[in-house]
Amino acid sequence: MPDENTVMLAARAVDMRFGGVKALSGVEIELRRGITTGLIGPNGSGKSTLINVLTGVYRQTSGAVEFLGEDISRVSARSRALRGLGRTFQHPQVARSLTVRENIAVAAELRRHDDAMGVDDALVVFGCSEYADQLPPQVPYGVLKLMEIARAVVCGPRVLLLDEPAAGLNHDERRELVESLQRFRNTHDTAVCLIEHDVALVRALCSELVVLESGRVLGRGPTADVLQDPRVRAAYLGDDMAESNVEAGDPS
Amino acid sequence: MSATTSVVDRQLLRSRTNAGLEAGRGRALLGMRVVLVLIAVVAAVSVGLGSTSGLRYALAMGAVYALAALANGVVMGGLGEISLSTSAWLAVGAYVCGLALEAGWAVGWAILASIVVTAIIGFVVAIPTVRLRGIFTALATFVLAWAVPQSIIYLEPITGGSHGLSLPTGNTVLGLPLGGSSPGQLIFSYICFTIAGLVTLALAESRIGRRVVWVGESESAAAVFGVKVTWVKVAVWTWSAAVAGLGGALFALTVGFLSPDQFPATLGINLFVVAVIAGSRSIWGAVLAGVLLAVVPTQLQSFIPSSATGIIFGVILLLALLTGAGGLAKRVEWLILAAWRAVRGGRHA
Numbered sequence: 001m002p003d004e005n006t007v008m009l010a011a012r013a014v015d016m017r018f019g020g021v022k023a024l025s026g027v028e029i030e031l032r033r034g035i036t037t038g039l040i041g042p043n044g045s046g047k048s049t050l051i052n053v054l055t056g057v058y059r060q061t062s063g064a065v066e067f068l069g070e071d072i073s074r075v076s077a078r079s080r081a082l083r084g085l086g087r088t089f090q091h092p093q094v095a096r097s098l099t100v101r102e103n104i105a106v107a108a109e110l111r112r113h114d115d116a117m118g119v120d121d122a123l124v125v126f127g128c129s130e131y132a133d134q135l136p137p138q139v140p141y142g143v144l145k146l147m148e149i150a151r152a153v154v155c156g157p158r159v160l161l162l163d164e165p166a167a168g169l170n171h172d173e174r175r176e177l178v179e180s181l182q183r184f185r186n187t188h189d190t191a192v193c194l195i196e197h198d199v200a201l202v203r204a205l206c207s208e209l210v211v212l213e214s215g216r217v218l219g220r221g222p223t224a225d226v227l228q229d230p231r232v233r234a235a236y237l238g239d240d241m242a243e244s245n246v247e248a249g250d251p252s
Numbered sequence: 253m254s255a256t257t258s259v260v261d262r263q264l265l266r267s268r269t270n271a272g273l274e275a276g277r278g279r280a281l282l283g284m285r286v287v288l289v290l291i292a293v294v295a296a297v298s299v300g301l302g303s304t305s306g307l308r309y310a311l312a313m314g315a316v317y318a319l320a321a322l323a324n325g326v327v328m329g330g331l332g333e334i335s336l337s338t339s340a341w342l343a344v345g346a347y348v349c350g351l352a353l354e355a356g357w358a359v360g361w362a363i364l365a366s367i368v369v370t371a372i373i374g375f376v377v378a379i380p381t382v383r384l385r386g387i388f389t390a391l392a393t394f395v396l397a398w399a400v401p402q403s404i405i406y407l408e409p410i411t412g413g414s415h416g417l418s419l420p421t422g423n424t425v426l427g428l429p430l431g432g433s434s435p436g437q438l439i440f441s442y443i444c445f446t447i448a449g450l451v452t453l454a455l456a457e458s459r460i461g462r463r464v465v466w467v468g469e470s471e472s473a474a475a476v477f478g479v480k481v482t483w484v485k486v487a488v489w490t491w492s493a494a495v496a497g498l499g500g501a502l503f504a505l506t507v508g509f510l511s512p513d514q515f516p517a518t519l520g521i522n523l524f525v526v527a528v529i530a531g532s533r534s535i536w537g538a539v540l541a542g543v544l545l546a547v548v549p550t551q552l553q554s555f556i557p558s559s560a561t562g563i564i565f566g567v568i569l570l571l572a573l574l575t576g577a578g579g580l581a582k583r584v585e586w587l588i589l590a591a592w593r594a595v596r597g598g599r600h601a
Contacts, residue, residue, distance in 0.1 A: 055476065077475065078475060078478050078479075081477050082478045087476060089473065093472060093473035094470055095465050095466045095468075095469035095470045097274075098275070098462060099268075099271050099275075102462055103466075105462070106463055110477055135271045135274055138271075138274075
């Protein structure tokens, strides 16, 4: 088994071009066991592209993606999933004729090991129990976002990539999201990477931060340090950081 | 059990049955749906046994079209794809059965050959076509529905071409004489439908069926989670072809004569239309669809000039379409559940 703080998934000097547009250039990122890493940056900075490169939806133009030190650049998205890469989508992608429970259960059937969280436990941890037997069209948007995380978690991922889990959520749903992820973090040492815009939420959940701007890494390191970096503040955060407020716990 | 628990239980059950009604699937309504399949089949057989040979023959053809509608529903209800090629699978199944009977095979083996050959051809055709989606799937299946009758003409040395193929008469299964409007054919056809329908229902409500729905409704997510979506789709199309192949075999046994113009591409479109109107996820709805297609136009001819039956049938289908997604089956199930709740609610109050 990998030790604490082992690098589970890494991007090494990743370049990604779409035609003439350079979406990522020389991006380095390391996702460690037991660590929640925030990935922040303005719209169009390459965050979702990076997630798609890491999960194998896109193949990078150059550079490498490593899983536990092994180059998996040529491994398909499906095989990466089976090796332990779990993800969610910016817009929930769910089967509308399967109940919330079934949407999670179909993924649980693909799990690689039996010590992954069970479907019923995941429903509780991610606050979906109340809606377990309902169909997605009848369920609040925030619950669907949490359901997506539960669906990824029941596969027993070793790396969990969350693409804007808080986008479109209201204040209460955001708090539920933070609490759910903290409950999960308390019992699991999965490497987590989450794309987020809300600095307060990032502060509450992420101990490490990577800032992307125009496809380049602008800053990285412990969350508090990165958020104090003048370049990061100037480029992205402005001075309104202090105004964000999510009443949630300490960084995990 | 305290009063509050029982209220909570009832609400939970209600949300499950609501979801089951809305989705057209789910374990909560499985029992009711099995019963409805049996009721539909028994009703069709009873009416057929007690009526004129003309209506009995139409109802026997209803079982053939019910299998075709079921085959259509497997693709539409499972993957959300439009299949217009069910008439082609019926033709393949019918000709395989016909040729096997001509070669002296027993009825059981001839039917099995129809199922297997149609499934194999369905499997082979599905491998390239599952890469298509939506309107392109519809077009590809339409081309198939158009090409198969042409191929039958082209293969004249084997199939008899446009002259047709007369099948041996006097076929029996377990002592039951088959063919035409014989009671044996009616009973046997609906037994075949019931087996295929209940197996399909069991598959749909199993892990396999859930995975199919996942692929059909959220393909990219299923793929990212490690599902082999191509093979799931190929399996669905293969199952659909096999079910239609069984329908084709029963067509051959019932009609006793085969020619390419019995399987025009318009039949594929009609089957798709009635399957959707009746409810593509509903097994008992497939009986409804089959009977609708086989019985209504022929019976209308007793009341109105035959040139007008197409118009009247079209109006009936249009009115049925107004019942919306889930089709007539969902509407009827809703009525049954509402009546059931009214009775139960009355008892609890």
